[in-house]
Amino acid sequence: MYATQPGTGSTSLAEEKAAVLDIHSVQVRYGENLVLDSLTLNVHRGEIYALLGANGAGKTTTLNVLLGFVKPSAGSVRINGVDPVSHPDQARQNVAYIPENVSLYGHLSARENIAYFLDLAEQSEDDQLITCALDTAGLDRAMHDRRVGRFSKGMRQKVAIALALAREVPVLLLDEPASGLDPRATAELNSLLSRLREQHVAVLMVTHDLLSAADIADRVGFLDAGRLVEEVAADGSERFDVRALHRRFAGQTA
Ligand code: ATP
Secondary structure (H helix, E strand, O other), X not given: OOOOOOOOOXXXXXXXXXXXXXXXXXXXXXXXXXXXXXXXXXXXXXXXXXXXXXXXXXXXXHHHHHOOOOOOOEEEEEEOOEOOOOOHHHHHOOEEEEOOOOOOOOOOEHHHHHHXXXXXXXXXXXXXXXXXXXXXXXXXXXXXXXXXXXXXXXXXXXXXHHHHHHHOOOEEEEEOOOOOOOHHHHHHHHHHHHHHHHOOOEEEEEEOOHHHHHHHOOEEEEEEOOEEEEEEEOEOOOEOOHHHHHHHHHHHHO
């Protein structure tokens, strides 16, 4: 039921194969510090991409470039064909961003938070759509109308993902999504991300957490000092050789 193209409600085969998130030869500098160095990365519809990197590798900067908060000194970025540098508002209409710590209005219920943010995005606050999004995100019905002030991190994340579902965005960006989640909440998050994959959403998560990335990602990219040094695609039933990935990552972060 969730379209990947706001307003159109359908995707053609050609669109499914297209990279909906496209970063090409991007450079970002903070003064003398080259933080993103010819970064090229793309994520397709229905793909979950995990960008792994040590502290300071440039993961947050990559998200900030995609959100139009940081302007590259070279290269190009497109989100669903829109340049977030020249058209940040239009680009953000195509993206949901879920930070490590989701902030919601604690005195409002889950449903009211979603209605409020949909209103800000000038989208219809249809009650049934909100219920359906919260159901799909796995938030218990009994919690839909409870104030979110006391919600756990996992529950807040579900509300944020429900908002992304209700907005029908083609791109979801997640910053350290599994950090601070217990194993059950992590499993729920992963099954929710799988569902988004089925809905043809392109998901980019940035993380230090190799194991949770290997559980769910279709491709894993290693970012080191602003460069994408390696990409590995899931293959077969084992998906990834986690030990080899770990050796690779530990070598990079040592
Ligand atoms: P972490 O995992 O620690 O969050 P990261 O991979 O997200 O790290 P970034 O936050 O993107 O890394 O930072 C990349 C580099 O850019 C670091 O060297 C950081 O110090 C630098 N940096 C980030 N933001 C700024 C800024 N606003 N001004 C100057 N330097 C910055």
